[in-house]
Amino acid sequence: MALSSISMIENHITESDSCWDNNLIAKYDVAGPRYTSYPTVPNFDVEYDTKQYCEDISAKSLSNISPLSLYVHIPFCQNICYYCACNKVVTSDKSVSRRxxxxxxxEMRLQSELSGTHRTVMQLHFGGGTPTFLDGAQLTELMHYLATHFSLTDSDRREYSIEIDPRTISKDSLALLKGLGFNRLSLGVQDFDEKVQKAINRHQSFDMIEHLTQTARLHQFKSISYDLIYGLPFQTKDSLSETIDKVILLSPDRIAFYNYAHLPERFKSQRSIDRHDLPTAQEKIELFTLVAKKLIAADYVHIGMDHFVKKTDALYKAQQQAKLQRNFQGYSTCMAPDLVGLGVSAISSMDNRYVQNAVQLEDYYQQLDEDKIPINKGISLSVDDCLRREIIAQISCDLYLNVNDINEKYQIDFHQYFKDEIIQLYEMEKDGLLQWQDENLLVSTIGRLMLRNICMVFDKYLQQGVAVKFSKSL
Ligand code: SF4
Structure with a gap:
């Protein structure tokens, strides 16, 4: 994307943005994916198994010298948070970690034989569950295994990050994480209000977060990110405003501001939340707009789906240079072409194939005991999938779609190939979500809030009516 086009994207939430009428909110308040992949996980095929994956990947990957990304999933949590939609196992029995x-x-041994042990790991992410469920010795052991089976690096350009549950970590553990090579931290903050914390069963004080943040800075972590959620029970403009003021005071480099998706029929823990305590769709828009205004006034930039960053942060610089990327962990600056996901339910992306590991622990253990990469389902992407994936990635990361580039790369006539989609895009243009500029597509400030809806236009699987329950867009 041309830099001049990026500079045209204004970075402010105007008064008119906050004055959406109810009809517009109702129109775009539909369920849809977050597009951390395309096709999305529900469209993976259970027939695509370990044997097929190994046949598809093995020949090419061993001669591949491009960098690699790794994701490690630690599924255990000490306590349940009622809003949670992650794949986790809640237990206070620490001995489960050994097995x-x-x-x-x-799994690392089997996966590295397939991906190649020689490829430099530029991006490493520990997620969960709760990675800090593991104690210091276990985290050290895990890094030792990774270093044995893959080529870890101490390059300054690496992104080695870990999700922290502030309730399960000490300041000494932060020193250890730095020593193990992590340079980015992601803290689950969610909301500082006590009534909200009680309703979601997640109690953590401001002092706790402040202390952790200060300690992380002392240890010179490159980037500190906070996860926050809007749409939680009992959140009001006043309560969330106070939370955001506290966040701004602590000044994290990145803020992921997620929309709570209430899907109690899918996620059992959410049944502990009374839907009558939740803000309405209109109230959620007001909460989002309030927070966006505050963050932008405090010099954060809304870079797209759920994410605000400081102008000094690498993600902002990457977006300015059209180098921002998106994968299962969200936005990234140095994503490698291939990702190996390790652990129960982890997803790998290799050579235009996606596979997800077994989602149940016993199934994961059993397949590994049989010396198999523990795959649950997967998909081999068609050319059409790759084309649509690239379009969705460009819109999500650049807030812009260069139609000429797409035409050239895929040898298509965009307006002919996507003639049905274009009708929907014109409708969105009328609603102010995007504009056409010299044949190319530019997402507006309001459109940033509706990125999922714009991406959904290009989702062939949604068009085919694949029945999957997603969270709502707003
Ligand atoms: S939100 Fe995080 S810490 Fe809480 S139950 Fe879910 S995975 Fe565990």
Missing amino acids: YLDHLEK
């Missing part, structure tokens, strides 16, 4: 670590090591 898991042993199987992770085995």
Whole structure:
């Protein structure tokens, strides 16, 4: 994308943005994916198994010298947070880690034989569950396994990040994480209001977060990110305003501001939340707009789906240079072409194939005991999938679609190929979500809030009516 086009994207939430009428909100308040992949996980095929994956990947990958991304999933949590939609196992029994670590090591051996042990790991992310469920010795052991089976690096350009549950970590553990090579931290903050914390069963004080943030800065972590959620029970403009003021005071480099999706029929823990305590769709828009205004006034930039960053942060610089990327962990600056996901339910993306590991622990263990990469389902992307994936990635990351580039790369006539989609895009243009500029597509400030809706236009699987329950867009 041309830099001049990026500079045209204004970075402010105007008064008119906050004055959406109810009809517009109702129109775009539909369920849809977050597009951390395309096709999305519900469209993976259970027939695509380990044997097929190994046949598809093995020949090419061993001669591949491009960098690699790694994701490690630690599924255990000490307590349940009622809003949670992650794949986790809630237990206070710390001994469960032993069996898991042993199987992770085995998976690393099998996966690295397939991906190649020689490829430099530029991006590493520990997610969960709660990675800090593991104690210091176990985290050290895990890094030792990773270093044995893959080529970790100490390059300054690496992005090695870990999700932190502030309730399960000490300041000494932060020093250890730095020593193990992590340079980015992601703290689950969610909301500082006590009534909200009680309703979601997640109690953590401001002092706790402040202390952790200060300690992380002392240890010179490159980037500190906070996860916040809007749409939680009992959140009001006043309560969320106070939370955001506290966040701004602590000044994290990145803020992921997620929309709570209430899907109690899918996620059992959410049944502990009374839907009558939740803000309405209109109230959620007001909450989002309030927070966006405050963050932007405090010099954060809304870079797209759920994310605000400081102008000094690498993600902002990457977007300015049209180098921002998106994968299962969200936005990234140095995503490698291939990602190996390790652990129960982890997803790998290799050579235009996606696979997801077994989602149940026992199934994961059993397949590894049989010396198999524990795959649950997957998909081999068609040319059409790759084309649509690239379009969705460009819109999500650049807030812009260069139609000429797409035509050239895929040898298509965009307006002919996507003639049905263009009718929907013109409708969105009338609603102010985007504009056409010299044949190319530019997402407006309001459109940034509706990025999922714009991407959904290009989702062939949604068009085909694949029945999947997603969270609502707003
Ligand atoms: S939100 Fe995080 S810490 Fe809470 S139950 Fe879910 S995975 Fe565990």
